[in-house]
Amino acid sequence: MSLAVSKKGLTLKELLQRTSHRNAKVRKDALMGMKDLFLMYPEELKLNMHEVIQKLCGRFGDEDKMVRETLYQLLKSVIFPTCNEDMPFIHLMMGYIFVAMANLAIEVRLMAFKFFYLIVQYYPAAFSLHGEKVLQNYADILQKNQFCLEDKGRLKNVLVGLLRCLSLLPSKKVEEVHRRVLHAYEPTRPTDFADISVIISKLKDLFPVLVNCFQDLIPLIHNTPQLDAQTFDFLHNILQSINLIVRFFVYATDKGYSESYASMSDQGISLVLLKKFLSVFPFNAVHSEKDDDRYFSLNVVIAEIFLHLDEWIRPPAELLEKFLAFMEHALLDKIHGETRSGREKQMLTLVHFMPKLVAQVIGDWKSRLLQAFTKTFLDCKPESSVKLACLAAIEEMLFSRKGMWQPDGYDPEVVGPLITWIRELPVLLILLGDRHPSSSEAVLHLLLDLGRFASPGTFLAKEYDEVQKSLQEFYCTYQEGDKCYGPFTRLPLECQKLSIYSLAYFSHLDSPLLTSVTLCCLRPDLDEDVLFLIIEHLHSIFRRGKIEIQDHLSFFVTLVTRFNVFPENIRSAIEEGTKFSNRGTFKELIGVVFSCLEQMGDASLVLFLLEREILKQILLKPPLDNACAMLRILVRLDSKPTRLSEESIINLSNFIPSYLIDVVHCMGGFDAEPKEAHFRTLMDYIVPCFYMFESSRKLLNLVLNGMGSMITESRINDIVSVLMLMLKDDKMNRIISSSRAEFDHVSHSIRSLKLEDSSLTVGERRNKRVEGNEGPGSDVLTTPISKDLCLKPESRRSGKVLNKKRSYAQFHLDLGQSDFNFRTCSACGVKYAPGEEEDEKNHKTFHRNYTHGFQYKGCRNERVVHMPCSELGRIVLVLGSYSPAQRNKVQEVVKMMEIELGGGWIFHKLCKARGFLTIIKLKSFCIGFTLQQSQIAFSPPKSAGKALAFSYTGTTSFMVYKPNAVDS
Numbered sequence: 003m004s005l006a007v008s009k010k011g012l013t014l015k016e017l018l019q020r021t022s023h024r025n026a027k028v029r030k031d032a033l034m035g036m037k038d039l040f041l042m043y044p045e046e047l048k049l050n051m052h053e054v055i056q057k058l059c060g061r062f063g064d065e066d067k068m069v070r071e072t073l074y075q076l077l078k079s080v081i082f083p084t085c086n087e088d089m090p091f092i093h094l095m096m097g098y099i100f101v102a103m104a105n106l107a108i109e110v111r112l113m114a115f116k117f118f119y120l121i122v123q124y125y126p127a128a129f130s131l132h133g134e135k136v137l138q139n140y141a142d143i144l145q146k147n148q149f150c151l152e153d154k155g156r157l158k159n160v161l162v163g164l165l166r167c168l169s170l171l172p173s174k175k176v177e178e179v180h181r182r183v184l185h186a187y188e189p190t191r192p193t194d195f196a197d198i199s200v201i202i203s204k205l206k207d208l209f210p211v212l213v214n215c216f217q218d219l220i221p222l223i224h225n226t227p228q229l230d231a232q233t234f235d236f237l238h239n240i241l242q243s244i245n246l247i248v249r250f251f252v253y254a255t256d257k258g259y260s261e262s263y264a265s266m267s268d269q270g271i272s273l274v275l276l277k278k279f280l281s282v283f284p285f286n287a288v289h290s291e292k293d294d295d296r297y298f299s300l301n302v303v304i305a306e307i308f309l310h311l312d313e314w315i316r317p318p319a320e321l322l323e324k325f326l327a328f329m330e331h332a333l334l335d336k337i338h339g340e341t342r343s344g345r346e347k348q349m350l351t352l353v354h355f356m357p358k359l360v361a362q363v364i365g366d367w368k369s370r371l372l373q374a375f376t377k378t379f380l381d382c383k384p385e386s387s388v389k390l391a392c393l394a395a396i397e398e399m400l401f402s403r404k405g406m407w408q409p410d411g412y413d414p415e416v417v418g419p420l421i422t423w424i425r426e427l428p429v430l431l432i433l434l435g436d437r438h439p440s441s442s443e444a445v446l447h448l449l450l451d452l453g454r455f456a457s458p459g460t461f462l463a464k465e466y467d468e469v470q471k472s473l474q475e476f477y478c479t480y481q482e483g484d485k486c487y488g489p490f491t492r493l494p495l496e497c498q499k500l501s502i503y504s505l506a507y508f509s510h511l512d513s514p515l516l517t518s519v520t521l522c523c524l525r526p527d528l529d530e531d532v533l534f535l536i537i538e539h540l541h542s543i544f545r546r547g548k549i550e551i552q553d554h555l556s557f558f559v560t561l562v563t564r565f566n567v568f569p570e571n572i573r574s575a576i577e578e579g580t581k582f583s584n585r586g587t588f589k590e591l592i593g594v595v596f597s598c599l600e601q602m603g604d605a606s607l608v609l610f611l612l613e614r615e616i617l618k619q620i621l622l623k624p625p626l627d628n629a630c631a632m633l634r635i636l637v638r639l640d641s642k643p644t645r646l647s648e649e650s651i652i653n654l655s656n657f658i659p660s661y662l663i664d665v666v667h668c669m670g671g672f673d674a675e676p677k678e679a680h681f682r683t684l685m686d687y688i689v690p691c692f693y694m695f696e697s698s699r700k701l702l703n704l705v706l707n708g709m710g711s712m713i714t715e716s717r718i719n720d721i722v723s724v725l726m727l728m729l730k731d732d733k734m735n736r737i738i739s740s741s742r743a744e745f746d747h748v749s750h751s752i753r754s755l756k757l758e759d760s761s762l763t764v765g766e767r768r769n770k771r772v773e774g775n776e777g778p779g780s781d782v783l784t785t786p787i788s789k790d791l792c793l794k795p796e797s798r799r800s801g802k803v804l805n806k807k808r809s810y811a812q813f814h815l816d817l818g819q820s821d822f823n824f825r826t827c828s829a830c831g832v833k834y835a836p837g838e839e840e841d842e843k844n845h846k847t848f849h850r851n852y853t854h855g856f857q858y859k860g861c862r863n864e865r866v867v868h869m870p871c872s873e874l875g876r877i878v879l880v881l882g883s884y885s886p887a888q889r890n891k892v893q894e895v896v897k898m899m900e901i902e903l904g905g906g907w908i909f910h911k912l913c914k915a916r917g918f919l920t921i922i923k924l925k926s927f928c929i930g931f932t933l934q935q936s937q938i939a940f941s942p943p944k945s946a947g948k949a950l951a952f953s954y955t956g957t958t959s960f961m962v963y964k965p966n967a968v969d970s
Contacts, residue, residue, distance in 0.1 A: 006039060006042070006043040006046045007039070008035035008036070008038050008039045009035070009038050010031075010035060012032075012035055012039075014036070014039060014046055014050060014054075017032045017035050017036045017039065018032075018036075018053065018054070018057045020032035020035075021033065021036075021057055021058065021060075021061060022057075022060070026064075026065075026066035026068065026069055029061070029064070029066070029069050030066070030068050030069050030072050033058075033061075033069065033072045033073055033076050034072060034076075036054075036076060037075075037076050037079070037080055040080050040081070040084070041080065044084065047080070047081065047084055047085070048084070048085075051085055051091075052090075052091070054081070055081075055091050055094060055095065056094060058073060058076070058077070058081075059094055059095050059097075059098040060098065061073045062095075062098045062099055062101070062102040062113075062114060062117055063098070063101060063102040063105050063110050063114070064110075065107070065110070067109060067113075070110075070113045074113075074116065074117065074120065077117075077120060078120055082120070082121075082124045083124075092121070092125055092127065092128050092131065093131075095121060095128075096118075096121070096128055096131070096132050099114055099117055099118050099121070100132075100135055100139070102114035102117070103115065103118075103139045103143075104139075111143060112143075112157070112159065112160065115139075115140075115143065115159055115160045115163050116159040116163070118136070118163055119159060119162060119163030119166060122163065122166055122167060122170075123166070126170055129167045129170050130170065133167075133200075133201050133204070134200050134201070134204055136167060137167075137201070137204035137205065137207075137208055138204060138207075140160065140163075140164050140167075140208060141204070141207055141208045141211050143157075143160055144157075144160070144208075144211050144212065144215055145211055157236070158232075158235065158236070158239075161236065161239035161240065161243065162239065164239075164243055165239055165242055165243055165246070168243055168246035168247060168250070169246060171201070171246065171249075171250045171253075172250065172253055173246065173249035173250050173252070173253045198254060198259060199259065201250075202251070202254060202259060205247050205250065205251070208247070209244065209247050212240050212243055212244050212247075213244065215240055216237065216240045216241065216244070219233070219236070219237060220282055223237075223285070228293060229293050229296050229297070234296045234299075234300075237300060238299060238300060238303065241300060241303040241304065241307070242303060244307060245303055245306055245307050245310070248307055248310050248311060249310055252310055252311075283301065283304050283305075283308075283321075283324065283325070283328075284297075284301040284304070284324065284328045285297040285300055285301055295345065298332070298345070298348060299348055301328060301332075302332070302348040302351055302352060305325065305328065305329065305351075305352065305355075306351050306355070308325055309355045309358065309359070312358075312362070326363065326367050326370075326371070329352060329359065329371065329374070330370055330371060330374045332349070332352055333352065333371070333374035333375055333377065333378045334374045334377055334378075346386060346387060346388055349378070349382075349388050349391075350387060350388060350391050353375070353378065353388060353391040353392055353395050354391060354394075354395065356371070356375050356395045356399070357395050357398040357399045357402065359371065360372060360375075360399060361399075368415055369415050372415065372416065372418075372419045373419065375392070375395070375419070376419045376422055376423070378392065379392040379396070379423065379426070380422070380426065384430055384433040384434050384438070384441065385434065385437070385438045385441060389430070389441065390440070390441050390444055393441075393444045393445060393448055394444065396423050396448060397447070397448050397451060399416075400416075400420070400451075400452075400455070401451055401455055417461070420462075420465070421465060424452060424465045424466065424468075424469065425465075425468070425469075425472070427445050427448060427449055427452075427469065428469055428472035428473045428475075428476060429472060430445055431445050431446070431473075431476050431489065432475050432476055432488065432489065434489065435489045435492075436489045436492035436493050439493055439494050439497055442489065442493055442497050443494075443496060443497050443500065446497055446500035446501050446504065447500060449469070449500075449501075449504045450500055450503055450504045450507075452466055452507075453466055453504050453506070453507025453508070454507060456507060458509060463509060466507065466508065467508055467509055467510070470508060470511075470512050470514075470515045471514070471515075473515060473518075474514055474515055474518045475488050476488045476489060476490055476501070477490045477501075477515070477518035477519050477521070477522050478490070478491075478518045478519075478521040478522050478525075479518065480517070480518075480521060485521055487521075487522065487525060488518075490522055491522055491525050491527070491528055495529065495531070495532065498529075498532050499532075499535065502532075502535055502536055502539050503539070505519070505539065505540070505543060506539065506542070506543050506546075506548075508548065509548065510548050510549075511540075511543055511548050511549045511553075513550075513553050516540070516549065516553055516557060519536060519540070520557050520560050520561070522536075523536055523537075523561060523565075524560075524561070524564050524565060524566065526566055526568070526584070530587045530590075533587075533591070534590070534591075534594060537561075537591075537594055537595075537598070538594075540554070540557065541554075541598045541601070544602075545601075551602075551611070552611070554602075555608075555611055555612055555615070556615070558595050558598065558599065559612065559615050559616060559619060561591065561595065562591075562592065562595060562628060562631045562632055562635065563619045563624055563628050563632065564628070565588055565591065565628065567583075567584060567585055567588050567625065567627040567628070568583060568584060569583060571668060572626065572627075572665075572668045572669060572683065572687075585627065588627060588631070592631050592634065592635075595635070596634075596635070596638055599612075599635070599638070599639065600638075605638075605639045605641075606639075606641070606645055608639055609636070609639035609640060609645060609646075610645075612635070612639065613636075613646065613647065613650055614650075616632050616635060616636060617649075617650050617653050617654070619632060620632055620633075620653070620654070620657050621653055621656075621657060623657070623660075626661070626664060626665055626668065626687060629657075629661055630686070630687045630690060633661075633690040633691065633694070634690045636690075636694070637690050637693045637694060637697075640694075640697055641697070642696065642697045643697055643698065644694070644697040644698040644701070646698065651698060651700060651701050651704070652704070654694065654701060655701055655704030655705050655708055656708065658691055658694075658701075658705050658708075659705055659708040659709045659712055660712070661691070662688065662691060662705075662709075662724045663709075663712070663717055663720045663721060663724060665684065665687045665688060666684070666720045666723040666724055666727075667720045669683070669684050684727070685727075688724075688727055691705075692728075692731060692733070692734050695734065695737055696733065696734075696737055699737070699740055699741065702737065702738075702741050702744075703741050703744045706741060706744035706745055706747070706748055707744055707747070709721055709724070709748055710744070710747050710748040710751045713748070713751045713752060713755055714755075715755065718752060718755060721748070721752070722752065725745075725748065725749075827845060827849060829849060829853055830845075830848055830849045830853065832844075832845050832848055832849070851898065858891065858895055860878065861884070861888050864878050864879075865878065865879040865881060866878055866879075867879050880892050935954065935955050935956070936955065936957075936960075936961075937961075938954075938955070938960075938961070939960075939961040939962060939963040940960060940961070940962055940963060941962070941963050942962055942963075942964075943962070
């Protein structure tokens with residue numbers, strides 16, 4: 003590892019030794035060499051930090067100016083940014099700083115204050131630990147008044163450092179209105195001062211020194227033709243220091259420090275300000291516009307001091323009049339778009355104190371100040387910090403504890419400005435757009451508070467209602483078929499919530515504004531949390547009676563019918579998953595709509611109000627998801643039997659056939675054994691129609707007739723799929739039995755179309771196959787439509803696009819030979835296609851099982867209950883220890899037995915359905931008594947019955963049962 007040396011080859015130890023050399027140039031070069039070394043080898047500084055700091059502190063009071071400046075740059079650029087705060091280092095450095103501050107050479111003393119300012123920038127705790135000595139040294143250096151006048155530039159670092167230290171004092175913070183901060187910069191203020199009382203004492207000594215410095219410069223201001231930048235900076239820093247001291251005294255007084263209260267009394271600071279300071283207020287420029295800006299800044303600082311002291315001083319009426327006149331002039335003065343340097347920052351201070359000032363003044367001044375403030379509010383740019391401060395001031399003036407708007411009344415003088423403020427808010431929202439969310443949030447907060455404090459029937463409530471018209475553009479406007487979205491949908495979530503909450507405080511939500519909000523709900527990129535919040539909040543407003551029921555129902559219908567579900571292709575949405583689909587959001591939306599509709603009252607009444615509008619939208623043939631949602635609403639509100647009108651039944655019968663066909667077509671048809679996800683999704687769209695068919699058999703008949711009339715070559719496969727879905731559902735299968743004529747009509751139409759197709763020539767049929775008209779289900783259409791359609795999935799050809807992978811299956815030329823027609827087995831009744839290997843194999847298997855049964859070989863250790871007389875049979879007891887394969891084989895035997903016996907197993911849970919009636923009848927029976935044949939009576943027989951009775955009893959004199967005779 004190489005040795006760490008400077009550019010001149012010196013080690014750190016050698017450089018540290020040279021910092022104490024008697025030659026100033028050597029000391030300076032040593033400091034520069036240390037800077038180079040630390041930049042090349044940062045670890046050297048970290049390893050030797052204590053030694054380096056201890057050696058360099060001795061140079062704070064170096065007699066050579068260049069050495070001190072070089073040391074300052076070394077500390078500022080290398081050492082302080084590298085090392086973290088270390089309390090021993092601070093104490094060590096401050097000891098040397100205080101020694102340098104007491105040096106006889108004024109240059110060394112001034113540089114010591116510059117070093118201290120640098121230390122405070124990096125280590126603010128240095129002031130809180132040594133505040134007493136620091137303030138004492140500042141007071142000593144500033145007491146040389148003559149020196150101040152002659153060397154204002156040299157004292158700049160002193161005042162800047164003092165201003166930095168005073169800003170670290172705890173003070174009365176700028177009041178925040180609710181959740182908004184008016185001033186972005188808040189310095190870090192350590193509050194762990196050793197003794198506040200000592201700090202108060204030192205500041206009390208420093209305060210008159212600063213006032214005297216300022217007073218001694220006043221003649222210079224009046225005598226010079228122009229206020230130069232150096233003099234302005236000096237004056238401004240002095241005034242800012244005085245302002246910070248006053249704020250600290252106000253803070254200490256509020257905390258209960260008696261020393262501070264004594265300082266603020268008429269015999270203390272307040273008296274000094276009245277006699278020597280405020281009497282020169284305001285400064286007036288007589289020269290350039292640049293001077294005017296500088297004087298304005300000085301006057302604003304004096305005004306801020308006055309406003310902090312207004313609770314302790316009672317200024318003469320003449321001085322108060324001058325102060326109010328300055329405030330009015332400052333607010334009314336045009337700021338030229340706030341491009342003039344320094345004006346905007348100064349206006350923030352004045353605007354912040356407006357609520358406090360307006361609450362205290364009386365007479366004509368209140369109205370004048372409000373008008374001036376209103377002009378400032380209207381003239382400043384929407385995105386400016388002054389506009390934000392004005393919003394906070396308006397809220398404080400109206401709704402604070404001492405505000406002008408009280409629940410039991412309001413100040414008449416505020417009516418005019420208040421109207422202007424309220425009407426400006428929606429305009430301001432639109433101008434702000436989505437580029438300044440913090441300002442938009444402040445406007446929305448104010449709007450919300452205006453609504454909360456507006457009691458029904460009051461002037462404020464009426465003005466708040468007028469805001470609705472202007473707010474439409476903030477949400478969305480609809481002109482000539484085009485939607486123009488406002489800033490609402492692009493603002494942050496917090497702003498959107500505030501705007502939604504403010505809707506609840508309108509006395510009545512008008513239809514145009516509700517339409518604008520509804521259009522925002524249809525925007526695809528709107529956050530789903532905001533969507534559901536809007537629905538929930540609007541429903542809450544409706545329950546309070548602030549939305550008409552027709553408007554509220556129209557809101558729901560619009561959501562359901564116009565919500566853009568993507569992707570529109572259902573099958574691709576299932577295959578791609580939910581990552582690029584909002585179907586989940588739409589389903590959740592429908593659930594929320596159902597919940598709201600159920601809360602609105604009686605379902606039959608809600609259906610009566612919604613029926614016509616929903617049917618109107620359905621007939622417009624919306625996308626499948628929206629149509630399905632509307633059908634689900636009708637099902638949810640309807641009952642059994644249906645409450646829908648005849649007109650609605652007819653309209654639905656015109657829509658549902660094409661709807662069912664489109665659903666099946668979009669899903670790619672129906673397979674007898676589809677994938678679970680596909681089948682579940684398919685049934686989600688189909689089931690609402692099944693519920694309608696169950697409620698109205700007339701609708702089912704009309705739909706079946708409609709499907710029969712829609713059968714074409716391009717639709718036949720989809721129609722067959724729809725019918726198969728109906729048959730697959732057990733409940734629909736039972737319902738269809740009551741509409742057998744219509745169902746058979748559809749079946750006949752399908753067979754007729756197939757017969758027409760089979761009558762074509764060989765060339766025509768080949769062309770049809772090339773065109774793709776023979777799709778899924780085409781080879782089952784020559785069969786009557788029944789459950790058998792679902793029992794032979796293997797014999798159906800797939801209608802999907804052929805796989806690109808090459809197939810080497812054997813093809814046959816269809817030249818009209820009979821072998822390619824379907825055959826029906828006379829023994830087992832199965833229809834199959836000769837020549838097709840798979841069909842023939844399935845037929846042989848079924849035929850063998852049907853005619854000869856199948857062999858049950860049994861299993862090891864089986865328990866035989868009984869051996870019949872025949873040697874070929876046995877009765878076996880099925881045990882619970884059988885394997886799944888053995889159980890499946892047993893199940894095949896059971897299934898064959900059921901077919902042979904013509905019935906299924908009797909389950910215990912289905913027994914005794916009518917057993918109780920049988921038991922009652924048995925109570926009158928004679929138990930344990932055997933009846934003879936001659937004692938049996940027959941019901942009055944006919945000729946066949948007589949023959950049966952004769953063969954059983956062996957005599958023609960059998961007894962006949964006469965019910966009437968027994969009952970009597």
